[in-house]
Amino acid sequence: MGRQPCCDKLGVKKGPWTAEEDKKLINFILTNGQCCWRAVPKLAGLRRCGKSCRLRWTNYLRPDLKRGLLSEAEEQLVIDLHSRLGNRWSKIAARLPGRTDNEIKNHWNTHIKKKLIKMGIDPVTHEPLNKEAKAAENHISETDGVGADSLEDNSSTPTENCSSSVGSNSLAKFCNDESLLSSLWMNDEPPLIDASWDINIPAGGETCNGISLPSWEENCAWLLECQDFGINDFGLDCLNDIELNTMNTLEMGDKTVA
């Protein structure tokens, strides 16, 4: 049907985002919330395509993002979810507060995959590698059903699924964490964080599934540190009082810490 490009390629900037662009995007989203991404670049004064803005926001600028390496618990959760959902990174990410699909995907490809292979587990099927080889020898196509679609079927309990698919003690241990897993599999919809993110910033230090959520202040602190610009540099003249107070508090807090 001849799909149109997502944006006018002419005059659209690509590549790494600058601090200035980040400022503009943050400023715009905080002021207006997330609206039509296609319109964002124009309204925010950015020479980017809407898609790029959305990606930058969701993967990097969102204040509810956690930064840093995945914890052991998170990693195990990713492994377990992957064994059920396959490469549905967004679904997996929805169950890990403060993590993005891109982050999880990258972590999977760079760390977890290797880890599993080292442990003798096939990162695709989550079956022991030697068993896989055997199955391949016999041209058994049983594993066809282990893909993502079959995983949609939540008829089996988490523990059943775990014990059958894993040769890893640590993963099995993790799967026995009933409180965590039950909350994950109570229903098809993920708890808490699947709802689209909006400007309702948590007060801070909350937890979800035993995994601590970063506070708005922590995230902003990270942002401000990394971008190496202060609140006043943001040019957030249009922020409302609450937002400005929050950020000012943060800035003061940073100074006391430092």
Add this chain to the structure above:
DNA sequence: AAATCCGGCAACCGCGGAGAT
């Protein structure tokens, strides 16, 4: 110290789904 290699991660690309018309 310089060159090369390699791993990690941010960002891009293209496709499919969903809603609107």
Add this chain to the structure above:
DNA sequence: AATCTCCGCGGTTGCCGGATT
């Protein structure tokens, strides 16, 4: 029902920094 538009997802690419030679 067909078409259009937008959004979100997953795969892939390419850059950057650290490790190694």
